[in-house]
Amino acid sequence: MSILTILFVLLISTAAEAQRRSSNIALGSSLTPSSNSTWYSPSGVYAFGFFPQHVNSYAVGIFLPDKTVVWTANRDSNPTVPDNVVSLLLSTDGRLILRRRQGQDVEVISPSTTIASASMLDNGNFVLYDSESRIIWQSFDHPTNTLLPGQQLPSGKELFSSASETDYGRGIFRLKMQNDGNLVQYPINTPDTGPYSYYNSVTYGAGGNVSLNIDSDGRLYLLNGSLLLQNISSGRFPTQGSINLMRLDVGGIFGIYSLSLGNLAMTRRWASTVDECAPKGFCGVNSFCTLMDNEPECLCLPSFVYVQSGNNTAGCSRNFLTQGCHIIDDRFKYDMRRVENSEWEDNSYENLNIMSEEECSKACLDDCNCEAAFFNDNQCKKQKLPLRFGRRSIGNSNIALVRVSRTTDMGDSDRKRMIKKERHIDLLIVGIVLTSVGVLALSISAILAHKRRKDYNRIKKDDGANFVEGISLQAFTFEHISEATRGFKEEVGRGASGTVFKGVLRNDQKMVAVKRLEKEFTQGEREFQTELKTIGKMYHRNLVRLLGYCLDGAHKLLVFEYMSNGSLADILFNQQKRLSWEERMKIARDISRGILYLHQECETQIVHCDIKPQNILMDGNWCAKISDFGLAKLLKQDQTNTYTGIRGTKGYVAPEWYQKQAITVKADVYSFGVMLLEIICCRKCVDWNRSEDEAILEEWVYDCYATGKIGSVVGDEMVEERKVERMVKIGIWCVQYDPSLRPTMKKVLLMLEGTVEIPIPPNPSSFLSSI
Known part of the structure; x- marks a missing residue:
């Protein structure tokens, strides 16, 4: 090595050391957001300190003279600095912290050993040193x-x-x-x-x-x-x-x-x-990206509207309500609209070899679970919403076919004509049916009159049940239910409203769950059947289907489809059966869709009043379904009786139950929020085997969130912290003490699907401290 080379190396190393010393940040140094003070690199090009984030708030990071941010602290959790922060402090005990007016300090960076000094280097690297001047942390590594x-x-x-x-x-x-x-x-x-x-x-x-x-x-x-x-x-x-x-x-x-x-x-x-639409997910769900003069623009699917006014990238939702699979004439109520040359994520649940686009549209319309279909090269792929990662690209032959409501997809005058025409057709059909039924009834009434009393409340030997007028339910006799359950031998569950038994129907060997109601009834038989009609008309993939009932004197039983994988409680609180994070989040979305249907999409609004893991059942495909919906109104019971075991604790019961306030759908939102926190943490909402600080789940989770220890809520499970924080924030919003602060289930579902931003939630109990 030449002398010149040695001198050059020495010069470089000496300059680097001088640079580190000249930018030294000693213990006790501090910055404040209000004074715009920063720790500069020796050249003044890079600065470490506060920079504006949102309105009247700040974040901490590294930035250039034009305020371009090149590194942000606490980005995986919450970079926003709250209003009550006084300073950014390199404390005398060797910590880099945000000091608050009230409350605990928040660590900005947590190296493995105590900090002795810091430097903002000219290459943009922010470095922390120990007492031996060794690097213990640097922004270049993060x-x-x-x-x-x-x-x-x-x-x-x-x-x-x-x-x-x-x-x-x-x-x-x-x-x-x-x-x-x-x-x-x-x-x-x-x-x-x-x-x-x-x-x-x-x-x-x-x-x-x-x-x-x-x-x-x-x-x-x-x-x-x-x-x-x-x-x-x-x-x-x-x-x-x-x-x-x-x-x-x-x-x-x-x-x-x-x-x-x-x-x-x-x-x-x-x-x-150069294609601004290339990134998958640039446009939110149910929308697709297209280039307008080389600028990306997000367009909604036909008959969909933007979920956030002024933010076209946040995604879209339907501008009409679907009515569920119990609607027989779906093909006359819906049409299929096409979006040509479009690419989407393929989450098809059924693939068909079909020759034409028209056949693909018909196949989707005939399947009430089908909300969209992709047609390409004689392949028809049935889809469910939401559709993701949509973009339009010239040369792509894929056609997206989307189910839309006929009445919302036409002008006002056409819609009125359509409705008027449908009414005329309905009246004509009703007239023909009534006439036919009348003639048939007169013809056979004499034959059946003498048998009616004898056969009343008896079961037919061929099918074991009767179809009840006005309800899509079967009326069973007690003898048949007793036979199906082998004398109520196999108990599979027990709740506040009754005991559940496993059974097999004689006629088709269908497995069922029979709930024997044990509450007192304040209404008569006719009112009971009226409520059953309401429940019987409901159909959603995330609701347990009610198949029939028995009302025979003192015997009152409900017959449901059988859920082979038990309840969510059986799985959630059993470490041997623990599901993965993604599986648990899918369950949370399934449950929210079922509650949304009860609150907004079914014919009669239902407040469940008893949302908890024991009432969430899992079918053979691990799809979560809500049970016991409608029982609050059916049994006319004081729902607080259901929760006497945890009265006085923060369990599933919304606070308004104890305040004798009006009960609305927001009570279900509260219960869902508690259950969401249970799903996140895989533990019960009240566990007195834990320490006092951890016994009440929602209080402990909020403390973890507020102190930046969000990873604690999932223990040793390997989950990205940002994912955990997002779900925790949703849960905290749902369990707000004030019902008006809780989101609707529609908003909850959008947050769970990642289509809307989640603001920072307040302390759920802060309302209590202000009254």
Whole structure:
């Protein structure tokens, strides 16, 4: 090594050491959001401190002179700094914390050992040191949405887009340096598999030592150890008076940007794609992305409307209510509308080989579970909502066929004519049917008159049941139910309203669950049958189907479809049967859809009044279904009697029960919120075997959320913290003491599906402290 080389190395190392010393941040140093104070790098190019986040709030991170943020603290949980924060403090006991006026301090960064000092370096790296001047933490090891020159994205790590241009929390796109050597882009909350990717470097198989790197001139490349694997961008952008960096944009495209330090102008030099609709999920559910003058725009499916006014990327929902599978003439109430040249996520539940688009439309209309269908190359794929990852691309031959209501899909004058025509047809059909029934009744009345009394309350030997007029239910005799249950031998459940037995119907060997009601009735037989008619008309895939009943003197029994996998309580609180996070979240969405149907979509609004894991049953396909709906009105009972075992504790009962306030659908929202927290944590809402701080689930979960310990609620389970936090926030909103603060089940479902943003929830008990 030459003398000049040695001198150069010494000069560089000396300069680096001087740079670290000159930017030293000592213990006791602090920043305040109101004074715009920051810890600058020696050149003044990079700054560490507070920056604006939303209105009248801040976040902590690293930013450039033009206020471009290149790193954000606490991004995986909640980057927003609350109003009661006084300062960002490198405390004398070696912690980097947010100090509040009231309450506990919040750690911004938690290194493994005590901090002795910190530095904001000229390369944009924020570094923490121990007492031996060794690096114990650095921002370069924890990238958020940006890579700076000299920084790497190693194997297994990801970048995440920001939520918006003004919200630096996690967004909906990710760029992952996979362990197989492939650099791939996905939407969030999707598996690392090909169907969900929308960019990849095609370097799979290179091994687990590949990293993404960027040079100061903007060259972006992959290194396999120390060997160049692939150039992604060629670079060669100006470096004098400029800073080049790589950023994953809000819209899901990553690119190279140059900041001119002279005029503070930021320019995009290179992008991974020019197609702004390429990122899957740019548009929310039930909408698709299309380019208008090379600008992306999200359009709703036919007969759908935007869920958020002014935010077309948040997704769409129907502008009409579906009426369920009990409607016989669906084909006359609905049409299929087409969206040509469109791509979507394929979640088909049935695939058909069909020759024409018309046959595909008819197949979907004939299936009341079918809400949309994809037709392409003689293949018809039936779908359920929501549809995701929609985009329109020229040359794509796929056609999306969407079920729409005829009356909402036409003009007012056409709609009125349609309704008038349907009424005339209905009257004509009713007249013909009544006439035919009258003639038939007169013909056979004499024959049946002498048998009527004898056969009343008896069961037919061929089918064992009678169809009751006006109800899609069967009326069973007590003898037949007793035979089906083998004398009520096999008990499978017991609740406040009665005991459930397993049975098999004689005629078709269908397995059923028989509930023997044990509550006193205040209404007569006619009123009881009236309520049964209401329940019998309900049909939804997330409700347990009522098949029939028996009303024979003192014997009052309900016959339901049998759920082979037991109750949610059997699974949720059993560590041997513990389901995965994704399976539990699917169950939560299933339950919310069932409650939404009861609250808004069925003919008669039903407040369940007893939402809890014991009343959520699982069918053979692990689909969650709500049971015991309608029993509150059917039994006319004081529902508080159901909860006497946990009176005075924060169980499933909404506070308004104890305040003698009017009970609305928000009582079910509260109970769902408690159950959602149970689903998240896999524990009961009240557990006095735990410490006093953890016994009441909702109080403990809120404490974990407020103190930044959100990972504690899932214990050792490997779940991304942002996913846990999102579900916890939904649960906290649902269990607000004030019913007016709780969201509707429609809003809850949208939050669970990820189509709407979830604001920061208040303390559920804060209302109590203010009265």
